Amino acid sequence: MPASPIGPELQRLIDLLAKMPGFGPRSAKRAALYLLKKREPVMRPLAFALDDAANKVKACSVCGNWDSIDPCAVCADIDRDNTVLCVVQDVADLWALERAGAHKGRYHVLGGLLSPLDGVGPDDLNMGALIARVTGGAITEVVLALPSTVDGQTTAHYLTEHLENGTVTVTRLSQGVPVGGELDYLDEGTLAAAMRSRRPF
Amino acid sequence: MPASPIGPELQRLIDLLAKMPGFGPRSAKRAALYLLKKREPVMRPLAFALDDAANKVKACSVCGNWDSIDPCAVCADIDRDNTVLCVVQDVADLWALERAGAHKGRYHVLGGLLSPLDGVGPDDLNMGALIARVTGGAITEVVLALPSTVDGQTTAHYLTEHLENGTVTVTRLSQGVPVGGELDYLDEGTLAAAMRSRRPF
Numbered sequence: 229m230p231a232s233p234i235g236p237e238l239q240r241l242i243d244l245l246a247k248m249p250g251f252g253p254r255s256a257k258r259a260a261l262y263l264l265k266k267r268e269p270v271m272r273p274l275a276f277a278l279d280d281a282a283n284k285v286k287a288c289s290v291c292g293n294w295d296s297i298d299p300c301a302v303c304a305d306i307d308r309d310n311t312v313l314c315v316v317q318d319v320a321d322l323w324a325l326e327r328a329g330a331h332k333g334r335y336h337v338l339g340g341l342l343s344p345l346d347g348v349g350p351d352d353l354n355m356g357a358l359i360a361r362v363t364g365g366a367i368t369e370v371v372l373a374l375p376s377t378v379d380g381q382t383t384a385h386y387l388t389e390h391l392e393n394g395t396v397t398v399t400r401l402s403q404g405v406p407v408g409g410e411l412d413y414l415d416e417g418t419l420a421a422a423m424r425s426r427r428p429f
Numbered sequence: 430m431p432a433s434p435i436g437p438e439l440q441r442l443i444d445l446l447a448k449m450p451g452f453g454p455r456s457a458k459r460a461a462l463y464l465l466k467k468r469e470p471v472m473r474p475l476a477f478a479l480d481d482a483a484n485k486v487k488a489c490s491v492c493g494n495w496d497s498i499d500p501c502a503v504c505a506d507i508d509r510d511n512t513v514l515c516v517v518q519d520v521a522d523l524w525a526l527e528r529a530g531a532h533k534g535r536y537h538v539l540g541g542l543l544s545p546l547d548g549v550g551p552d553d554l555n556m557g558a559l560i561a562r563v564t565g566g567a568i569t570e571v572v573l574a575l576p577s578t579v580d581g582q583t584t585a586h587y588l589t590e591h592l593e594n595g596t597v598t599v600t601r602l603s604q605g606v607p608v609g610g611e612l613d614y615l616d617e618g619t620l621a622a623a624m625r626s627r628r629p630f
Contacts, residue, residue, distance in 0.1 A: 232502065232527070233494060233496075233501070233502060233503045233523055233524055233527040234496075234524065235486065235495075235496040235497045235498065235501070235502060236497070237478070237481050237482045237485050237486055237497045238482055238486055238495065238496070238497070240474075240478050240481075240482075241475075241478040241479060241481075241482045244471060244474055244475040244478050245475070247467075247471050248460045248463060248464070248471075249456070249459050249460055249463050250451065250452070250456050250459070250460070251451070255450070255451050257521065257524060258450050258451070258521065258613070259449045259450055259451070260482070261495075261519075261520055261521050262449060262450050263449070263479065263482075263483075264482065264483075264486060264495060266448075267483045270445060270448050270449075271479055271482075271483045272479070272480065272483050273441075273445055274442075274445040274446070274479055275476045275477075275479035275480040275483065276476075277438070277441050277442040277445050278442060278464065278472055278473070278475055278476035278479070279473065279476040280438050280441075280442075281438045281439055281441075281442045281461070281464075281465065281472075282464075282465075282468045282472045282473050282476065284438050285436065285438055285439055285465060293434060294436075294439065294462075294465055295434075295435075295436040295439070296436045296437070296438045296439070297436065300434070300436075301433065301434060301436060302434050318462070319462055320458065320459065320462050322434060323434055323435065323458060326433075326434045
């Protein structure tokens with residue numbers, strides 16, 4: 229077995245890069261070579277930014293979003309509607325809704341979904357804080373922006389049971405044909421749901 | 430304009446991740462969220478590995494390979510054949526040939542290709558050292574493992590003119606390398622076959 233042409237420092241870097249989503253061993257090698265060519269403009273700043281973010285970025289104590297300030301920028305924004313609360317599975321979903329400009333109220337990040345099969349119960353998620361927020365506050369509508377999966381449905385049912393009362397309405401995102409989507413490429417479940425909830429044109 | 434849900438530390442991390450090959454703004458966000466969830470096992474070690482490699486990994490003074498030792502592990506390996514020298518464009522190509530186990534001799538990394546149109550001449554590449562290595566040493570064969578592109582052919586012609594003499598034969602990888610293809614993207618079998626059937630240039 230000849231000596232590897234890749235030294236231990238480089239190999240460790242490649243192994244760590246290969247753990248990132250979308251990267252494998254070969255793309256990690258390409259990324260490592262790219263970074264070595266861009267040491268000052270990219271590689272060192274990236275090392276610093278990783279360390280800096282690992283130290284400073286925390287989960288917001290109110291909603292669970294990730295930010296370097298607490299409460300986070302979304303919770304601290306006084307121009308948002310305090311009566312509508314949007315519940316999401318993950319920070320990525322919060323960012324997606326913000327990118328779409330789809331929601332002007334507040335958020336709550338669960339950090340996962342109920343999954344009896346995987347042993348994930350209410351205490352494993354950011355749910356106690358959600359129930360306290362809804363029962364103790366000015367909120368009149370809770371929008372469940374959860375995935376249309378079995379676990380998403382389970383979580384939605386659980387939350388509806390615990391949150392809906394005389395003053396709070398629970399809603400969920402509509403299901404249907406994606407904007408720009410071709411019917412031919414859609415799965416049967418989505419098509420059936422879109423047909424069931426058809427609306428006047 | 431509402432406040433962004435992504436703080437400045439996170440945004441800087443995402444912007445830097447998005448510069449890596451194969452990453453765009455959206456996959457960089459996904460990677461940043463993944464890293465924040467894996468702070469101790471991946472994020473901090475990656476920050477350290479980037480900084481460590483940026484400090485320690487240098488171009489080998491003999492062949493131009495990247496390693497933390499100089500001469501690099503390939504040059505320092507006493508079991509390799511000193512009479513056959515393989516010339517490659519880039520470190521990635523050296524790694525690809527090593528991965529294929531296609532070459533048991535020495536290497537020389539040019540760091541690019543001659544490109545009259547882009548103003549890249551012999552002085553911009555690691556060529557003086559190559560000519561000195563070949564004329565002053567035990568080398569009897571120089572294998573040009575360069576891409577089958579116009580610039581690769583130009584470089585191969587130039588090197589053949591300057592390297593071939595009574596004791597040194599210049600060969601090249603056999604056709605089998607797809608025209609316009611980069612070595613780094615080839616499968617090992619094709620690389621090994623091309624190395625076996627190398628022919629006089």
